[in-house]
Amino acid sequence: MALTTNAFGGSWSTLPTSLTPWILDVIQSMGHTQMTPVQASTIPLFMQHKDVVVEAVTGSGKTLAFVIPILERLIRRERKLRKHELGALIISPTRELATQIHSVFSLFLSAQPRTEPAELDSDPLDPEYPDPLLLISSTKSSPAQDVQRFTSTGADIIIGTPGRVEEFLLGKGKTIVNVKELEVLVLDEADRLLDLGFQAAVTRIITHLPKQRRTGLFSATMTDADALSELVRVGLRNPARIVVKVQAKKLKFGGAAGTAVRETVEERRIPANLKIHYVVCHASEKLVQLTRIISSEITEHSSSRFIVYFATGACVDYFYRILQDLLPPRTSLFSLHGNLPPSARTRTLAAFSDAPATVASPAILLATDVAARGLDLPSVNTIIQFDPPSDPKAFSHRCGRTARAGRSGQAWVLLVGREKSYIEFLAIRKIPVSERPYFAAAGDQVMLVPSARDELEGEEEPVRPDDPEVSVFLDRIRKTVLTDRAIHDQAMTAFVSFVRAYSKHEASYIFRVKDLDLIGVAKSFGLLRLPHMPELRDMPRGNWEEAAVEWNAFAYTDKAQEAKRLVAGKAAATVLDAEREKRRAARAEKQKANGAWSDKVVKKEEKEKRKDWKDRKRKWLKTQTQVEAAKPEHGEHGDEVGDDHDDWEELAREERMAKKMRKGDFSQKAFDAEFANFD
Numbered sequence: 291m292a293l294t295t296n297a298f299g300g301s302w303s304t305l306p307t308s309l310t311p312w313i314l315d316v317i318q319s320m321g322h323t324q325m326t327p328v329q330a331s332t333i334p335l336f337m338q339h340k341d342v343v344v345e346a347v348t349g350s351g352k353t354l355a356f357v358i359p360i361l362e363r364l365i366r367r368e369r370k371l372r373k374h375e376l377g378a379l380i381i382s383p384t385r386e387l388a389t390q391i392h393s394v395f396s397l398f399l400s401a402q403p404r405t406e407p408a409e410l411d412s413d414p415l416d417p418e419y420p421d422p423l424l425l426i427s428s429t430k431s432s433p434a435q436d437v438q439r440f441t442s443t444g445a446d447i448i449i450g451t452p453g454r455v456e457e458f459l460l461g462k463g464k465t466i467v468n469v470k471e472l473e474v475l476v477l478d479e480a481d482r483l484l485d486l487g488f489q490a491a492v493t494r495i496i497t498h499l500p501k502q503r504r505t506g507l508f509s510a511t512m513t514d515a516d517a518l519s520e521l522v523r524v525g526l527r528n529p530a531r532i533v534v535k536v537q538a539k540k541l542k543f544g545g546a547a548g549t550a551v552r553e554t555v556e557e558r559r560i561p562a563n564l565k566i567h568y569v570v571c572h573a574s575e576k577l578v579q580l581t582r583i584i585s586s587e588i589t590e591h592s593s594s595r596f597i598v599y600f601a602t603g604a605c606v607d608y609f610y611r612i613l614q615d616l617l618p619p620r621t622s623l624f625s626l627h628g629n630l631p632p633s634a635r636t637r638t639l640a641a642f643s644d645a646p647a648t649v650a651s652p653a654i655l656l657a658t659d660v661a662a663r664g665l666d667l668p669s670v671n672t673i674i675q676f677d678p679p680s681d682p683k684a685f686s687h688r689c690g691r692t693a694r695a696g697r698s699g700q701a702w703v704l705l706v707g708r709e710k711s712y713i714e715f716l717a718i719r720k721i722p723v724s725e726r727p728y729f730a731a732a733g734d735q736v737m738l739v740p741s742a743r744d745e746l747e748g749e750e751e752p753v754r755p756d757d758p759e760v761s762v763f764l765d766r767i768r769k770t771v772l773t774d775r776a777i778h779d780q781a782m783t784a785f786v787s788f789v790r791a792y793s794k795h796e797a798s799y800i801f802r803v804k805d806l807d808l809i810g811v812a813k814s815f816g817l818l819r820l821p822h823m824p825e826l827r828d829m830p831r832g833n834w835e836e837a838a839v840e841w842n843a844f845a846y847t848d849k850a851q852e853a854k855r856l857v858a859g860k861a862a863a864t865v866l867d868a869e870r871e872k873r874r875a876a877r878a879e880k881q882k883a884n885g886a887w888s889d890k891v892v893k894k895e896e897k898e899k900r901k902d903w904k905d906r907k908r909k910w911l912k913t914q915t916q917v918e919a920a921k922p923e924h925g926e927h928g929d930e931v932g933d934d935h936d937d938w939e940e941l942a943r944e945e946r947m948a949k950k951m952r953k954g955d956f957s958q959k960a961f962d963a964e965f966a967n968f969d
């Protein structure tokens with residue numbers, strides 16, 4: 291079933307099966323007089339015997355579209371669930387979203403009528419349906435305590451994150467929790483839960499559940515392809531596919547003097563009242579643009595509550611510190627990412643929601659994608675994506691934290707260089723994003739100058755002079771960083787994490803590290819120096835200047851950390867000295883080995899010379915014997931005898947000298963000189 295609508299889905303009383311009165315009372319108390327389209331189409335099917343795959347834009351009321359059918363099915367059961375029997379299971383990818391769904395169930399169940407005491411001594415306040423049980427990682431409850439809570443109070447409905455639910459059903463609670471009666475399984479943000487990261491755990495959970503159950507998959511980005519590929523694995527049987535799209539009117543211009551010529555209707559996968567803009571800038575200008583977009587949103591739309599998305603938790607931590615000095619003094623900043631302890635995440639979200647934000651004192655949450663999906667914070671006016679998300683699906687989820695339930699909202703994304711082609715990528719996915727010119731410094735103007743290429747095409751492209759505030763920002767950030775070595779560490783970690791995250795973009799043909807101006811990014815981060823990383827090795831440095839820092843004296847403000855650094859520095863110096871000494875000893879050893887080797891060579895040469903001399907002597911003696919034998923009786927060849935005699939004398943002298951040399955009385959050099967012409 292595909293619905294394309296902006297309208298509400300009709301009154302609750304028009305549902306084919308009327309709702310239980312106390313359920314209806316709670317809905318009325320929420321102020322929801324009409325159903326949303328996704329509720330109108332999903333609730334009747336899911337209350338009956340249909341599996342559903344639901345795709346509807348962010349903030350369209352999908353939560354009630356499964357909460358109400360689950361409650362109605364459990365209320366209408368012929369036999370009430372026993373203490374250790376489970377009736378429904380809802381799995382969500384984040385603890386924040388699980389907590390939010392839990393609070394919606396709790397709101398309903400806390401309003402259920404209390405049973406009349408059957409006996410005088412029984413508790414009159416005993417509810418018929420126990421509280422839902424929330425299973426998320428927390429410092430307050432361990433997996434064993436989850437099972438203990440379940441054993442003591444019982445729960446018909448379980449809501450949790452995949453890991454904790456698996457632990458509960460297949461680990462600690464395996465022999466206690468009975469799933470045989472489980473009627474409904476819901477995967478909220480199903481496309482995320484069926485991603486690689488969660489897939490294995492979710493599949494193990496599903497395999498443990500009875501096949502006779504209803505299953506619902508819900509998401510704003512549950513595409514046809516996702517749905518189809520998951521049907522078999524999730525065990526859906528003949529499901530109803532519900533897609534709620536949005537229509538938006540669009541004016542086509544082109545009449546005389548640029549007047550509108552006709553109105554067209556376009557289909558979009560984002561809420562009707564959400565406007566998304568993008569700004570193209572240099573990497574070094576991103577932070578400057580961020581602050582100017584915030585100011586402009588405050589003045590133009592009276593925005594007071596913002597969410598700014600960054601690529602990594604380390605970036606959130608770092609910019610949380612840096613932006614405190616760059617934003618107006620009465621701005622309240624909050625930070626949320628997956629590396630924070632669970633209790634800190636809960637506190638931050640509550641503090642951000644409750645902050646009394648005004649135009650004069652806005653509240654800004656800096657977050658990663660841990661806050662991209664499902665969070666319902668109705669008063670958020672503006673979303674800014676400082677870094678586009680690695681997972682393209684997260685783009686519409688992030689934007690969807692504003693403009694919820696018919697409200698209006700603004701979203702922005704900053705793009706650098708070739709990232710501009712991301713806009714076409716989004717357009718194909720029915721996410722329209724319109725360009726806004728670069729936010730120039732107050733008093734500066736963006737000049738429209740035809741570029742050489744565009745002259746040929748008859749178009750104009752803005753050519754901007756360098757933004758003077760970029761270097762002002764760089765100096766201001768560096769000043770902050772120089773106050774504490776810990777901030778410098780944070781800056782380096784954030785930068786490296788950003789580059790790593792960038793290299794993992796799923797739309798890798800748009801987001802390529804080799805096309806990114808990393809030096810510009812380093813400037814936007816206000817780095818004091820560049821880290822050693824392969825991505826920077828061949829990068830042209832341009833006008834990059836390292837900050838003048840006395841690194842040995844650059845201290846941590848935290849005394850304990852500084853003391854540790856100094857001790858570590860001394861230890862490192864000792865290790866360095868020891869290594870230097872080791873290298874020196876190794877060199878000496880090598881020289882010695884080389885010396886011994888050359889001695890051996892000399893001795894070998896001497897030996898060969900002696901052998902040669904002996905051979906020749908033997909040969910001479912032999913010929914001498916032959917000559918003697920052939921001699922005439924009375925010495926006719928006197929001269930010949932005389933020559934041989936000289937040779938013999940020579941050889942005898944040579945032998946004497948060689949003997950002397952062996953004893954050390956005569957040097958090898960003298961020996962060689964003496965017999966240089968021996969042959």
Ligand SMILES: Nc1ncnc2c1ncn2[C@@H]1O[C@H](COP(=O)(O)OP(=O)(O)OP(=O)(O)O)[C@@H](O)[C@H]1O
Pocket residue numbers: 321322323324325326329346347348349350351352353354509510663664665666668690694695
């Ligand atoms: N029938 C209704 N009429 C008016 N508001 C409603 C109705 N149903 C739900 N809402 C409100 O709409 C808001 C968004 O609902 P919900 O969080 O269920 O949206 P969602 O579709 O799950 O969004 P997301 O995709 O971001 O998770 C909530 O504040 C909720 O109270």
